[in-house]
Amino acid sequence: MLYLSLKTLHLLMAIAFIGTLFFQVFILAPVGRQLSQELRGRMAVLYGQQARRVIHWVALLLYGAGVALVWPYRQALADPLASSFSVLLSLKLLLAVLIIGHYVALIALRSQECITERGMRLLNISLLVHAVVLVFCAKAMFTL
Incomplete structure (x- = not known):
């Protein structure tokens, strides 16, 4: 039951994380370009403050789970080339570390x-691409 709860929490936090990136890249940025510089700056400050409040908790729960x-x-990580599962799990972990690296660079x-x-x-586009590839690896781990 604990494993199922952790997996569900991990999935929900991944949805929240990727959804936030999707919103930023495909909705907020294009709308922002149509606003005045003053309004865009104010919106960026307010959105950034709220996003940081939420995304820190999302990331903590996502990575913790x-x-x-x-x-x-x-044990599968001891030999990352032993099977397709090990390769995909290793790639997934690498992508997760690269996403953390993006945030360190941003800070x-x-x-x-x-x-x-x-x-x-x-x-943000790079983060979204990394996150989508990570999801692909996660789904492929139990399929291939």
């Missing part, structure tokens, strides 16, 4: 105030 779910498969770029609106858009 992910670590708990991968623990029983640690560093924001603190130095050297990320532009275009840079944010490219970073």
Whole structure:
């Protein structure tokens, strides 16, 4: 029952995480380009504050559940090329680490105030692509 609960929590947090990225890339950014600079700046500040409040908890639960779910498969990670399952699990973990790397880079770029609106858009697109490939790996792990 614990495994099913963790898997459900992991799936729901993945939906929330990817949904937020999808919203940013395909809805918020195109709408923002149609607004005045002043309004776009105000919206970016408010959206960013709210997104950070929510996404930190989402990421914590997503990664926490992910670590708990991968623990029983640690033997498969000992030889990552032994099977398609091991390859996909290793790739999934690599993508998860790269996503964390995106956020570390974002924090560093924001603190130095050297990320532009275009840079944010490219970073969000890259995050979304990484997350979609990660989901593909997760689904393929138990199919291939």
